[in-house]
Amino acid sequence: MKIGERIRRQRKKLGFSLRELGARTDLTAGFLSQLENDQISPSLNSLQSIASALQVPMFYFLDDTRPSPVVRLDDRRKIYFPDSQMGYDLLAPELTRQMMPFLIRMEPGVCRIAQPLAKPTEQWFFVLQGRLQITIGDDTHLLERDDSIYIDGDLLRKFGSASDEELVVICCVTPPVL
Numbered sequence: 001m002k003i004g005e006r007i008r009r010q011r012k013k014l015g016f017s018l019r020e021l022g023a024r025t026d027l028t029a030g031f032l033s034q035l036e037n038d039q040i041s042p043s044l045n046s047l048q049s050i051a052s053a054l055q056v057p058m059f060y061f062l063d064d065t066r067p068s069p070v071v072r073l074d075d076r077r078k079i080y081f082p083d084s085q086m087g088y089d090l091l092a093p094e095l096t097r098q099m100m101p102f103l104i105r106m107e108p109g110v111c112r113i114a115q116p117l118a119k120p121t122e123q124w125f126f127v128l129q130g131r132l133q134i135t136i137g138d139d140t141h142l143l144e145r146d147d148s149i150y151i152d153g154d155l156l157r158k159f160g161s162a163s164d165e166e167l168v169v170i171c172c173v174t175p176p177v178l
Helices: 003-014 018-025 029-036 044-053
Strands: 078-081 087-089 100-106 111-113 122-129 132-136 141-145 146-151 156-161 167-174
Touching: 003 029, 018 029, 018 044, 029 044, 044 078, 122 132, 132 146, 141 146
Parallel strands: none
Antiparallel strands: 078 087, 087 100, 100 167, 111 156, 122 146, 122 167, 132 141, 132 156
8 A cells, every 4th residue: 555545544534624634734735635645755754744743653554564573674664755865664564562662864964854643652773883962952962883772752852864974773652653
């Protein structure tokens, strides 16, 4: 099933019209219609806004749950956004558990402003490669390789790559709402 079909199915399940979903996401009904008909691809911010409004994680829009508890490198569900020079790899076989682990990859110098999530979360980040600059509330931290941080998700303001190499971070979010 394609992203547009999954958006339409969840929107209808919640009883939202295209205009209602548009009002909840600051996107136009026309844009959402094109998206649901797979005529365009969403940006990272658009997909996250839609997922939040539809009360599902972004990974919900990808293919179905895997039957095995093992997630092989070549079988990971991935969301990559060339326009934002970053992407996510889901490291769990399903989204029905209490925790959502994923890998974040960001090109050098890329920064991501955190979007409000559908519910409060706890988040843990572990730096595998590069340097992570992360702003929590009013405090900014620089994490090096093998450093980690555990935060209340509603305090996350922004994060990004603070080095000249690709940033690779493992992140776990509970509950799985990203």
